[in-house]
Every structure is written in structure tokens, then in C-alpha cells.
Amino acid sequence: MSPRERIICALDVPSADVALRHVERLREHVGVFKVGLELLMAEGPSVVPRLQAAGAKKIFLDVKLHDIPNTVVGAVRKLACLGVWAITLHTFGGSKMLEAAYQAALEAAQEAQREPPLLLGVTVLTSLSPTVLKQELRIDEPMEELVVHLARLAFQSGCGGVVASPQELVALRAAFPDPSHLFITPGVRPALRMADDQARTLTPAEAVRRGASYLVIGRPILTAQNPVEAAQRIAEEIQGALEES
Numbered sequence: 001m002s003p004r005e006r007i008i009c010a011l012d013v014p015s016a017d018v019a020l021r022h023v024e025r026l027r028e029h030v031g032v033f034k035v036g037l038e039l040l041m042a043e044g045p046s047v048v049p050r051l052q053a054a055g056a057k058k059i060f061l062d063v064k065l066h067d068i069p070n071t072v073v074g075a076v077r078k079l080a081c082l083g084v085w086a087i088t089l090h091t092f093g094g095s096k097m098l099e100a101a102y103q104a105a106l107e108a109a110q111e112a113q114r115e116p117p118l119l120l121g122v123t124v125l126t127s128l129s130p131t132v133l134k135q136e137l138r139i140d141e142p143m144e145e146l147v148v149h150l151a152r153l154a155f156q157s158g159c160g161g162v163v164a165s166p167q168e169l170v171a172l173r174a175a176f177p178d179p180s181h182l183f184i185t186p187g188v189r190p191a192l193r194m195a196d197d198q199a200r201t202l203t204p205a206e207a208v209r210r211g212a213s214y215l216v217i218g219r220p221i222l223t224a225q226n227p228v229e230a231a232q233r234i235a236e237e238i239q240g241a242l243e244e245s
């Protein structure tokens with residue numbers, strides 16, 4: 001995989017028109033475009049074929065499904081027909097929900113004669129700090145142990161990868177050394193860039209050194225004065241980190 005292919009650009013924008021402009025500008029500079037709740041709520045799933053037609057070859061639907069198994073199965077059956085690269089589910093939905101989603105994705109994709117999407121289990125949101133986890137949510141397990149536990153649940157239930165902060169990557173790679181396990185990390189911030197609402201962040205280089213498969217990056221690219229240059233700089237940083245290893 002080339003450095004740019006490891007960049008997942010989060011299209012957190014209010015309309016298809018804005019998203020399409022970003023895709024046209026960035027499609028040669030990032031590997032995947034992520035459609036999240038904002039764009040999906042604004043445009044519905046029909047935005048996916050429009051982005052594909054504009055040159056977004058790999059689309060990641062970050063819907064973070066979290067409900068009872070029957071409800072999640074219904075949603076996955078629809079989304080799996082869109083020909084997207086990946087779909088996210090919250091591991092907090094538990095193994096029954098994750099396993100049912102996995103079966104539904106396989107069946108629906110087969111019926112639609114599409115490649116089945118990769119299912120990605122979201123562990124602990126990168127906006128949550130260890131203090132919030134303990135004091136607000138009353139989860140006593142240390143962050144790293146909890147993330148590794150949730151990742152195990154995800155992999156055992158059919159997920160091909162997990163979403164976690166770059167700060168947990170060393171523990172994750174130690175627990176799951178098989179390179180087929182994918183680690184997708186949001187909470188990536190170039191040096192000197194503010195963290196925004198992210199609580200557990202690292203730089204692109206550090207995320208790659210610690211074993212990230214893909215980096216999810218939204219605002220540091222989209223709000224840059226020159227988004228293409230911002231994506232290129234991140235790709236160069238990734239390249240540098242890969243050359244060290």
C-alpha cells in the first residue's frame with residue numbers, strides 16, 4: 001500500500017455538492033473517502049453512487065451502528081448492497097449484534113453480486129479521555145485494556161478491523177500480531193495542529209510507527225488552506241515513518 005492509500009479522508013460536510021468538490025480535488029491524493037453521519041443524514045445513501053461516479057473508488061460508511069441485532073441486520077442489509085469498502089459498528093452492541101451483522105453483510109452482498117464490505121468495530125471513541133471513561137461513564141477498566149478487549153470481541157465476531165485511537169496501537173499490535181488484522185485510527189493530528197474535540201491523538205508519523213493500517217483524517221485536510229498540499233504533507237510524513245521501519 002502506498003502512503004496516500006493509507007489516508008482515509010473524512011467527508012464531514014453538509015451536502016453532496018461540497019463532498020463532490022472534495023472528491024474531485026483529493027481523489028489522487030487519498031486512498032479512501034469516509035462518509036459519516038452528517039453527510040448521510042443530509043443526503044441519504046444515494047450519495048454513495050454519486051461519490052463513486054466522481055472517482056471515490058473506496059468508500060467507508062462510518063455509521064457506527066449500535067442497536068439490537070434485528071435492527072442492525074436490517075440496516076446492514078441495505079448498506080452492504082452499495083458496494084462500499086467498509087462499514088462501522090459499535091462493539092458495545094455486543095457479539096450477537098456483531099455476528100448477526102457479519103452474516104447479514106455476507107448474504108446481502110452475495111445477493112446483490114457485490115464484494116461484501118469489511119466490517120469495522122469501533123472500540124472507544126477517540127473523543128473520550130480516560131477521565132471521562134472512569135468518572136462520567138463509570139467504566140473502571142483502564143483504556144488500553146478495554147480497547148484490546150473490545151477489539152478481540154470484534155475480531156471474534158467477524159470484523160476485519162477495528163477503529164481505535166493511535167495511543168492504543170502498541171497494545172493492539174501486541175495482542176493481534178497477525179498482519180491481516182486492520183487498525184483504523186482517527187484522532188490523528190499533524191504536529192502543531194489543534195486537537196479539536198479529539199482527546200486521544202498522535203501525529204501521522206507516530207500512528208504509522210505504532211502500527212496503524214489506515215489513518216482517518218478530516219479537518220486537518222478539509223479545513224487546510226490547500227487541502228491537496230495538506231494531504232501530500234501527510235503522505236510524506238507516512239512515507240518517512242515507513243522508511244524508518
Ligand SMILES: O=c1ccn([C@@H]2O[C@H](COP(=O)(O)O)[C@@H](O)[C@H]2O)c(=O)[nH]1
Pocket residue numbers: 010012036062122124125126127163164186187188196198216217218219220
Ligand atoms: O473513535 C472515533 C471514531 C470515528 N471518528 C471519526 O473520524 C473522523 C475524524 O475527523 P477529524 O476531523 O480528523 O477529527 C470523524 O469523521 C469522526 O466521526 C473519530 O474521530 N473517532
